[in-house]
Each structure stands twice: as structure tokens, then as C-alpha cells.
Amino acid sequence: MILGQTGIVHANDRLIRLSLPTELVESGLPKYLFPRFSLKTQVRVETVAPGEEAEIALGSEGRPVFTGLDQTWSMQVVSTEHPGAQKFADWIRSEIGQRAVTSYVVDGVQMFDLPQLEEVETVVAAYDGDAALGAIRSQEMCGRCHVVDPARRMSSIDSSPSFFALRSLPDWEDRFQTFYVLNPHPAFTQIADVTPPFPDELPPPIVPVEMTLEDVDAILAFVAALTPADLGAPLQHQ
Known part of the structure; x- marks a missing residue:
């Protein structure tokens, strides 16, 4: 069970707590993904263990977002009104986020893939800088x-x-x-x-x-x- 109350906006909107099982942490994927998400959103991600208070959880329940390590990984947004949590949920389901997941390679082997029959939201890359x-x-x-x-x-x-x-x-x-x-x-x-x-x-x-x-x-x-x-x-x- 993931602790936390839906609808509560935390004081630190630029920090989200993400509940992850040990095997997913040890795969190295979080260290690969989080900097890519944080760079564009300025939202930091802190990893917590299952059962601790969190805004988002990756595990067996929720919406499937990727596969790997012999299972499908699903996402639950526990705190739906936390802006940082919603940003992460949108990013990980977007084309950019999914491409980041599938580009994680260890010793030449792709570790994760997209879930079957899952429609990936399309985000067109926009270069709006000067x-x-x-x-x-x-x-x-x-x-x-x-x-x-x-x-x-x-x-x-x-x-x-x-x-x-x-x-x-x-x-x-x-x-x-x-x-x-x-x-x-x-x-x-x-x-x-x-x-x-x-x-x-x-x-x-x-x-x-x-x-x-x-x-x-x-x-x-x-x-x-x-x-x-x-x-x-x-x-x-x-």
C-alpha cells in the first residue's frame, strides 16, 4: 500500500517522491531517467521504498508504462493535484519519455520496452529557445x-x-x-x-x-x- 493523500499539494512543488521496488532501482533505470526529466521541468525526483509516502508509484498496479525484468511496470499517481507528479506522469507516457526508457542499454542490451497495445502520446519536439x-x-x-x-x-x-x-x-x-x-x-x-x-x-x-x-x-x-x-x-x- 502506498501512503499519501490524493488532492494534497505539497509545499515543495519541485520535488516528487517516487515509490520504486528494489529490483527497478538496482536496474539503473531511475538514475538514467530522472536527470532527463528534471533538466526540462526543474522537478527533482526522490526515490522511496514501497509503503513509504509518495506522490507516484511504479509497480504492478495502475497504467502500464513500460516492460522489462520479466514484467510490465505500471504507474499510479497517488497525489493527483501535485503539479510535479502530473508533469512526471505526462512525461513518462509521452514519446520523449518512452524513448528515454527504451534507449536505456546495459552492456549493449536494451533493458526495457514499451507495453504491447499501449497507445503512446505523441509530443512534437519544439525548440523554443533563443x-x-x-x-x-x-x-x-x-x-x-x-x-x-x-x-x-x-x-x-x-x-x-x-x-x-x-x-x-x-x-x-x-x-x-x-x-x-x-x-x-x-x-x-x-x-x-x-x-x-x-x-x-x-x-x-x-x-x-x-x-x-x-x-x-x-x-x-x-x-x-x-x-x-x-x-x-x-x-x-x-
């Missing part, structure tokens, strides 16, 4: 490692792919939306209201990159408008 601002922020914040402007190629690091090369990858959108959790970015990147502070014992090795969600949206809009590089054979990049 592309002009994105061009400026990309050069300021990313240009020391990546080629953002071909005219400034000498200021980048040879081992870092250019924005044009990254734009040619089929998962470019996911890479740019979640870059801050992909190495080496976590060591020196801070996004206001999303990333936790650097640990005192692990200061950033270089001058930190500090940005807002507006900056991220602007960079995404800028990259969306770039002409992808013609790489010929598929690019192998981690």
Missing part, C-alpha cells in the same frame, strides 16, 4: 573544447567532436539535453536549480561552466538549426 542567444552561449561556454564556429576552430580541443558532428548523430537531441551527466561534464558543469553543488573534496579541475535552463534551451535551439556534418560512415563516439 537560437541567437544559443550561438553566443555555445561559443562562451562550449567553445573552449568543441568547434562551434568553423572560423574559431583553433580554440577547440582536437579530441572533442564539433557541434556539427554531434548534430549528425541520431541521438543528438538527447546528448545536448543531458550533456551535464555525460563525462567529463559533471566535473565542471553547474546548471542552476538542476545540478547539486560540487563536493568539497572534488573541486572542478577547470573554471566551472555555469548556466541556466534558459541557456540550455537556447543552445538546443541553436544546434537544431545547424547543418549536420557529412561524416560518411557512422561516427563512433561515447
Whole structure:
């Protein structure tokens, strides 16, 4: 039984508690999904054990949202008036959320899939950021490692792919939306209201990159408008 009262709006609308069984936590899926959800919504997700108070629960009861680990995982929205809970429910059922679930791979194996006969809500990707601002922020914040402007190629690091090369990858959108959790970015990147502070014992090795969600949206809009590089054979990049 999931504790909690439907209709109560918690004081912290930017935090939701999600009840998850141990096997789902240990699969690694939550650590993969939550940053992708939090980056766009500014809503943090805290995992709690079944039986503890929660706004949402994933388990055997409710609406099926994905399959894996030899079962179908369903969602219950316990606190229907909590805005953060509703955002998560909408996201996990959307095309973007479902794509995030199915793109989770461990040792080359896709761990989760969509439930059969489940109609997935379609969300059209919209890049509503300021592309002009994105061009400026990309050069300021990313240009020391990546080629953002071909005219400034000498200021980048040879081992870092250019924005044009990254734009040619089929998962470019996911890479740019979640870059801050992909190495080496976590060591020196801070996004206001999303990333936790650097640990005192692990200061950033270089001058930190500090940005807002507006900056991220602007960079995404800028990259969306770039002409992808013609790489010929598929690019192998981690």
C-alpha cells in the first residue's frame, strides 16, 4: 500500500517522491531517467521504498508504462493535484519519455520496452529557445573544447567532436539535453536549480561552466538549426 493523500499539494512543488521496488532501482533505470526529466521541468525526483509516502508509484498496479525484468511496470499517481507528479506522469507516457526508457542499454542490451497495445502520446519536439542567444552561449561556454564556429576552430580541443558532428548523430537531441551527466561534464558543469553543488573534496579541475535552463534551451535551439556534418560512415563516439 502506498501512503499519501490524493488532492494534497505539497509545499515543495519541485520535488516528487517516487515509490520504486528494489529490483527497478538496482536496474539503473531511475538514475538514467530522472536527470532527463528534471533538466526540462526543474522537478527533482526522490526515490522511496514501497509503503513509504509518495506522490507516484511504479509497480504492478495502475497504467502500464513500460516492460522489462520479466514484467510490465505500471504507474499510479497517488497525489493527483501535485503539479510535479502530473508533469512526471505526462512525461513518462509521452514519446520523449518512452524513448528515454527504451534507449536505456546495459552492456549493449536494451533493458526495457514499451507495453504491447499501449497507445503512446505523441509530443512534437519544439525548440523554443533563443537560437541567437544559443550561438553566443555555445561559443562562451562550449567553445573552449568543441568547434562551434568553423572560423574559431583553433580554440577547440582536437579530441572533442564539433557541434556539427554531434548534430549528425541520431541521438543528438538527447546528448545536448543531458550533456551535464555525460563525462567529463559533471566535473565542471553547474546548471542552476538542476545540478547539486560540487563536493568539497572534488573541486572542478577547470573554471566551472555555469548556466541556466534558459541557456540550455537556447543552445538546443541553436544546434537544431545547424547543418549536420557529412561524416560518411557512422561516427563512433561515447
